[in-house]
Structures are given as structure tokens and as C-alpha cells.
Amino acid sequence: MTVPASASAAPAPADPAATHDSPAALKQKLRRAERMRKLRAMGLIAPLFFFLLITFVVPIADMLRRSVHDTELSTVWPTVTAAMKGWSDRSTVPDEATFAALAKDLRAAGETKTLAVAARRLNYAVDNGRSLVFGTARRLPVNATNWKETLIGIEPRWGQVETWNAVNQASGPLTSFYLLAALDREKLADGSIIKAPEQNSIYIDILERTFTVSLSVTLLCLVLGFPVAYLLATLPPKHANMMMILVLLPFWTSLLVRTAAWVVLLQEHGIVNEILLALGVIEQPIRMIYNRVGVYIAMTHILLPFMILPLYSVMKGIKPHFMRAATSLGATPTEAFIRIYLPMTLPGIGAGALLTFILALGYYITPALVGGAADQMISFFIAFYTSDTVNWGMASALGAVLLAATLVLYSLYNRLVGISNMRLG
Amino acid sequence: MNRAFKKLESVRKDLIFWKAGAQPPQLLASGEVVMTSVYNGRIDAANNKDGKNFGIVWDGSLFTLDSWVILKGSPNVDAAYKALEFMGKADVQAGLPSHIAYGVTNKDSKKYINPKRLKDLPTADENIANAIEINTQFWLENNDRLTERFNKWAASNG
Secondary structure, X not given: OOOOHHHOOOOOOOOXXXXXXXXXXXXXXXXXXXXXXXXXXXXXXXXXXXXXXXXXXXXXXXXXXXXXXXOHHHHHOHHHHHHHHHOOOOOOOOOHHHHHHHHHHHHHHHHOOOHHHHHHHHHHHOOOHHHHHHHHHHOOOOOOOOHHHHHHHHOHHHHOHHHHHHHHHOOOOEOOHHHHHHOOEEEOOOOOEEEOOHHHOOHHHHHHHHHHHHHHHHXXXXXXXXXXXXXHHHOOHHHHHHHHHHHHHHHXXXXXXXXXXXXXXXXOOOHHHHHHHHOOOOOOOOOOOOOHHHXXXXXXXXXXXXXXXXXXXXXXXXXXXXXXXXXXXXXOHHHHHHHHHHHHHHHXXXXXXXXXXXXXXXXXXXXXXXXXXXXXXXXXXXXXXXXXXXOHHHHHHHHHHHHHHHHHHHHHHHHHHOHHHOOOO | OHHHHHHHHHOHHHOOOOOOOOHHHHHHHOOOOOOOOOOHHHHHHHHXXXXXXXXXXXXXXXXXXXXXXXXXXXXXXXXXXXXXXXXXXXXXXXXXXXXOOOOOOOHHHHHHOOHHHHOOOOOOHHHHOOOEEOOHHHHHHHHHHHHHHHHHHHHOOO
16 A cells, blocks of 8 residues: 655654555555644644734734824723713814813813823814913812803804814724824815815825835836846856846845945036046036935935845846747747747736836835935835924825825736736746 | 015025935035034034034023923932033033034033133023024924924925
């Protein structure tokens, strides 16, 4: 009796009598061996699995949660945020009980020194929200018979529906405020969604800009990388290895160093401009940095290896006699290239383009250093909200929008190219 | 604020924006710009260590004060106060400018500083005369919205 090939990795049965087992018992033994094998394989990938879970899945899930989960205000103002649930007539300000709750929370937050938290959260949605909160708290009387009148007397903005709409939207635990803001939208008290004021609606434009830059960089990488990969794949190994090192050397250099090097090269009195001036090609230095041109040049250079390497690995596998066969059957070199060679490199193009594009989407430091104020991509704003103003909700919402847009694009791409047709090497 | 944006608009074509404090001296040195906003310590370092000769216009300069914070419930509150007291002493503060050209908060410490060095500091009498303190309260209140507005401006027909 022979053991099926698939079980050959399992330990051989110790008992020689096993060879005389009935088919059913053998099948069971086989299944057990199979299970052991699977368990061992799982054990091997377990460290990676947990690593991914902790460093990838959990942070992304937490980011998505933060973009809709909003308890900042309700932890420091529990009474008024609870009272907001009873705000039914959205065309006028809430009732006396809600105002009394606000007064209570203002006092309590003043005592525990948490007013700043409430002020910061309201400031996201209300102009001068900080002075609204602190100004009211400072002049809050100990007792009042009519809190509604008293509070509006201190700060007329408490008499506006917009203010209460902001409190309501910040009451949590779930909010659409950040996600809508990341799409340049805001929600009115009556629940309708409108475009944000012109001077503050920037994120749709920035998302468009992010995708335009990434797409252009990907195309530039493809145009520049394809011939290089072809050369690498067809040169004799001695020269190809040398060239490969030239491709890989920048790949191993720090991204920051390469970006800084481009600043030196491209600046107004940099090497490139000086050479062009000396050769008489131009009369005035041309602006190649702190604008879109600089971003394209630097990002293309940095991302080029990610395009060349997958292309190279696919091209390496294409036998030269396909082309020879095509020409011997009467195809011109151009025809043979377009109809035979190019289709065979598609898996490499697919993989390289996707890799380059996705990496480009998240670029932050390169556009920040070689781009102008009009060339910053969405990561710049995510970084701004995370580290400059500590507005985690907004940072998360922008991240979530970027993630969603990327996934949509990826699925489109998958439909067009087919992930199974892709080869990374 | 509208006036500020109008002013920006009038010089839009000649502006370069920097992100890191190391950039302005580099931009000046390479001739990319003829004038820049900058941390004065960077200019001082460029002049003294890299042999540059950049000048500073102190008129209308912006300054801000840093703060020390003692954590609530810290087990070392007393030691922290002692450290603060030490750091507030005039003669101790006078030691700072020899390392970096930043100002001192104790007015008496000027007595201990070499007058030649004193003129490089933002807190020298003639330098601070027309300086403006950065209004932290204003920026806490308006940073997000003004950043959005600025970027809207920067992106339009740039």
C-alpha cells in the first residue's frame, strides 16, 4: 500500500502493523496526520499573525472607531449631553432643563478643571467656541431662577440653534461630524447635510490632489522604469548585476536623505539650474522646487525601484525565443513587442503600478520638503491634526476617507487588471 | 484676517513656505529667498558657526514663552519647585545665551550677560521694544479653521 503524496511530510507510522489497517482506520490516521501538519503550519505563522493583528488590524480598527466615536464632551459634560437627547424641536433652542444642565456641567467642569476639554471639542464646530465656554463659565452665577435667560444674557450665542446643534452633535457616543467635515460637509440642526463654507472646504480638493499626484507619479515610474527593467532583464549577468546595484543603492538610502538631495539639486542656484544656465539652455533659473514639478521629480525617483523590481522579475521569466518566434513568423519588431512581449509583462506592470500608487498615496515628508503650500497631500493634514492640534477625530476621519477611497480604487483596479494576474516576483 | 490674506495675495508669487526650522537659513544661504521668517537661534548659529552674515530685523518680531509644568500628583513636587527656583535665578539664566541666542525671562539676568552677546538676544531692550507676543489664546481658538482657510488660499490659482 502506498501513502498519498500529500501526507508524505507526516511522520511515518511507528507501528509496522499499521500497514495491515483497514481502509477506514487508515483514513482516520491520515486525517490526524493532516491535522497535525496544519497545526504546525499555523504555529509557524502565528507570530506573524499576531504581529499583524497588533500593528495593523488593531490600529486601523481604532482609527475607524475614533472617526465616528465621540465621547470627549460627554465625559466632561455628562448632564447636558444626556439632556440633549430630549431636544425634539430643532428649530428653537432646548428647554429650561437643558440650560440648567449646562449650568450644572459648566460649574462642575470648572471645579475639576476640565472646561478646556469641552472648550476644545466645541471649538471644532463653533467659531470662538473656547471663549464661549470660558466666558460663560467665568460669569456663571451661583443661583438663577431662569437659567435659559441667565445664560443667554451672559452669552447671546446660547440663544442660537447653531450652538446647540454643535453641542448635540458632540454629545456622542456616535457622531458623523468628523466624517462629514472630512468630505467638506456639515449637518444642520434639522438633519439636512450641506456643503461647508467655501473658505473651509478643502478636503475633497486635497483628496483629488493626492490621487492626481499618485497617479502621475505611477505613470512616470512606469514610463521610466519599463526600459530600465527591460535592460536589466536582457543584459548579460555581469553588466546586469552592476546595473541592479545602481537601482538598489538609492533604494537602500534613507528617504529623507534622497529628498534633501533633490533640494540641493533643484534649487534656484542648484546644480541643475547652474548647468542649464552655463550651457545657455535657459537664461533665467527655472523654478523646479517648492512646486508640483519638484514633488513629481522627487517622488518618482524615490518610488522608481518599486516599479522596476516587479517588472524585472516578470521580464526575467520571459524567454527570448518568444520574440524570435514572432519575428520569424513575420512580425515587425514593434508588432512583436506590442502583441507578444507587452502582454506577457502585464502582471509585472499591474503589480508595480499598484505598489507605487498605494505607496505614493501616503507620502508626507517628500511633498512637505520639496512641494509648495499647494502641493501638500492628505497625509500632511492627517499629521497636522494628529500632532499640531491634537484633533484625533478629524485625523481619523481623513484617514478613514483615504482608506475608503483607496479600497474603492483597488477594487476597480482588481476588476480591470485582476489581482490573480499580478506577480510581485 | 481678511487684510492678512489680501497682503498674502499681493506677494503670492514670491513666497516659499518652509516646514522645518533648518530650512530658512538654508534657503537664505542658497539664494532661494532674500528674506525669511525664522527662529532667531538658527540665524545666530548660521552666523557664528557657519560663517554667514545674515542680519535680523527685530522690529515687529514675534516671540513666545515656554512653560514648565509640574504634573499633578507627582511624587517629586518639592524637588520640582526647587528646580524651578534654581532655573529662575538670574545668574543661572544668564548661562543660556552662550549656548543658544534665546531670551531670558528673569530681567535681572541681563546684568550677568556679556553686552556683546546681549544684543543678539530677543530680550535685549532695543530688540524687544516693538516685539509682539504670539497670542496662544487666539491660536487655540482659530488654528484649525485658519489652517483650512490658508490651505484653501494656497491651493487656489497658486
